[in-house]
Amino acid sequence: MTLKELVQNHTWKKVSAKFLEIYPEAEENIKGYEMVFERLKKMQPEETNFAIIITKETDEDDDYFEVSGLHKHPKTKEETYPQGIEFTPWTQWLGMDIYQESLDNFSVQEIVVHCLYEMTFVGFSEEEIQKVLKR
Template sequence: MKLTEIIEKASWAETKACLLWNYSDVEKGMPGYERVFRELRTLQPTSTSMRIFIRKTFREGLDEEPFTEVVGKNGTLNKQLEDFKYLNKSEDSDYANAEVEYALEFHPWEEWLGMEVNSATHQKYAYPEILAHCLWEMTFMGFDQDAIREEKQELERRADELKNMTEEERKAHPPARNDEAS
């Protein structure tokens, strides 16, 4: 089932309750979440191979308590990535043959709508819970797609700037944000 179908099966009241239950800091942003919820119902999904996975995660030594994580997978295996050769992992290891997990917060909302939600997520979470976790992730950078797109472009610009620097330049001149450079 795609996210667009889940949105049709979940009410705003149920989704709001799930947001409030799962995320302690969402109350002040609730008008933004509701606006995005309603906007998503008007958008056309785009086709994508990316799939949504939601799960509880706990990283020993990093996290104080488990948290809910939303990631995307599109069938690409870790061993297919260009950087895999630098990881000193066997090509037949579990890691090598696991799918790459992608952050989704910068993906266009139309693409989110076209993503399949994996079956394990369906078994563990009700529709309003799935939608609440997806809303939280997709609005992590803000409640406006244009602002999110601009933030992504800024991050890409900074990454390109770093790639093109020599090691000495990186140490002497860390890249500045566009709004800081004047």
């Protein structure tokens, strides 16, 4: 199952309720997340060698969620480790399969929320994200 399939099969209403439950601090930017969600519905996915993995981590007393990419066919030892994907083009995000462990541990809405949060970590448009990457 790809991220595109998850986005395509859900409404913003269901996703936004879960979004505010998981990331209440995101309420001030909820319109930005909605804009990205609706844009993703219209985009065509691009095939990629990555799968999305989401894990719940603990750092001292704080819990947080890690969204990474795993190579489906690693060629080096480094490629066997989770990779940062926050600067990845959104069409590639959409083409990524969801790692089975993530499907087992999170609801579909939670997966979409965590991916949206990570995709927009530095901006609500790919142009903004590319500007940050170039800096």
